[in-house]
Amino acid sequence: MMRDSESKANVLLVDDTPANLLALRGILDSLGQNLVEATSGEEALRRLLHDDFAVILLDVSLPGIDGYEVARLIRGRKRCQRTPIIFVTAYETPSERMIEAYSQGAVDFLIKPLVPAVLRSKVSVFVELFQKSEQLKRQQEQLLSQQREMMRAGHLAVAGQLAASVAHEVRNPLATIKVLVEGALRTKNAAPLSRQELTVMHGEITRLERIVQDYLDFARPPELNRCLGDLREVVDQAAALLQTTALRQGVRLAADYPSQPVWAKVDHDQFRAVLVNLLLNAIEAMPRGGLLQVVLNATPREIELTVIDTGTGIAPDILKRLFTPFVTSKPSGTGLGLCISKRIVESHGGRITAKNRAEGGATVTIALPSGHEAEV
Numbered sequence: 001m002m003r004d005s006e007s008k009a010n011v012l013l014v015d016d017t018p019a020n021l022l023a024l025r026g027i028l029d030s031l032g033q034n035l036v037e038a039t040s041g042e043e044a045l046r047r048l049l050h051d052d053f054a055v056i057l058l059d060v061s062l063p064g065i066d067g068y069e070v071a072r073l074i075r076g077r078k079r080c081q082r083t084p085i086i087f088v089t090a091y092e093t094p095s096e097r098m099i100e101a102y103s104q105g106a107v108d109f110l111i112k113p114l115v116p117a118v119l120r121s122k123v124s125v126f127v128e129l130f131q132k133s134e135q136l137k138r139q140q141e142q143l144l145s146q147q148r149e150m151m152r153a154g155h156l157a158v159a160g161q162l163a164a165s166v167a168h169e170v171r172n173p174l175a176t177i178k179v180l181v182e183g184a185l186r187t188k189n190a191a192p193l194s195r196q197e198l199t200v201m202h203g204e205i206t207r208l209e210r211i212v213q214d215y216l217d218f219a220r221p222p223e224l225n226r227c228l229g230d231l232r233e234v235v236d237q238a239a240a241l242l243q244t245t246a247l248r249q250g251v252r253l254a255a256d257y258p259s260q261p262v263w264a265k266v267d268h269d270q271f272r273a274v275l276v277n278l279l280l281n282a283i284e285a286m287p288r289g290g291l292l293q294v295v296l297n298a299t300p301r302e303i304e305l306t307v308i309d310t311g312t313g314i315a316p317d318i319l320k321r322l323f324t325p326f327v328t329s330k331p332s333g334t335g336l337g338l339c340i341s342k343r344i345v346e347s348h349g350g351r352i353t354a355k356n357r358a359e360g361g362a363t364v365t366i367a368l369p370s371g372h373e374a375e376v
């Protein structure tokens, strides 16, 4: 049962007679643990100050403070509250004294002369228990620190990805603007930029603004400001924002709403942003035109909002990681739109799912608790 010194458990032997200590050591040596001796209650208490012990063998009749009092003092210390104590006595102990001793933390009584095999096996049980719990403690600490390390690495990875992605996204529009401005500066007479060039620049600046906003929303989600409203209006506002883009691309927008208001307690700005992203994704998936439907359904428990398009459908490799940050198939996309949308929907207690339609195109569905429920 030899163990290396690191995993050796401390066993405290308390007896005022050196010969008894020698005898105890003789019996317990073969356990291969670290046997610590004390010849008085005071010394025992001192030994217990800084080290943890698997078990204490405590002689009852000590000079000065007796064994029972020592046990009481040991139990009073936080560090030793659970340390098992085996009392060693020379005489049969009266039962009321034993009961008192148990209440002070004794786990066992042994009467001299000690039977070596019995003592050894009792001590070895406590040593094993101690070592198991120490091992468990170490494993727990290891697990915790691994978890912390993983979280730190995860955060760093996301931060790195974020920085790389921002740099990549911002570089293209900046390059376009730079070329145009440098071209204008190169001509001797301060030639103003043409209307067409200014329009391109304006488009690139708008794109930059959107990229910056997306990253901000991703890195620092704004607080929710929920108020009860008719969801049909929020959808209408988002659709109105994209009407021109849709028309330009030959995409027809169709809305299918109930005739009654669809009450929901949502953050209108954030929800509009979700819808704009879903509608824009759908429009971008229909470069040669198509039909974009927004269907609102309300039951007393749930509101379901579905965006259906007749576009290319979601590429299979993208579909698997659709709501993961930076997943995009677009040269100018940040791949944050759906990830931010999911966070917003979930912060409203809802769910967002997406699938491809058998007849072509994709469907994205948002399910929200109804306005009445959301108020609870």
Ligand SMILES: Nc1ncnc2c1ncn2[C@@H]1O[C@H](COP(=O)(O)OP(=O)(O)OP(=O)(O)O)[C@@H](O)[C@H]1O
Pocket (backbone or CB within 6 Å): 214, 277, 281, 282, 285, 309, 311, 312, 313, 314, 315, 318, 322, 327, 328, 329, 330, 332, 333, 334, 335, 336, 337, 338, 339, 361, 362, 363
């Ligand atoms: N309706 C859709 N049809 C086909 N593919 C889609 C649809 N919606 C999303 N996708 C795919 O999912 C990807 C991720 O969409 P997401 O909105 O998260 O980012 P993005 O549109 O690429 O960039 P942005 O951050 O500018 O929104 C898209 O690049 C596209 O490949």
Ligand SMILES: [Mg+2]
Pocket (backbone or CB within 6 Å): 277, 280, 281, 333, 337, 338
């Ligand atoms: Mg998008």
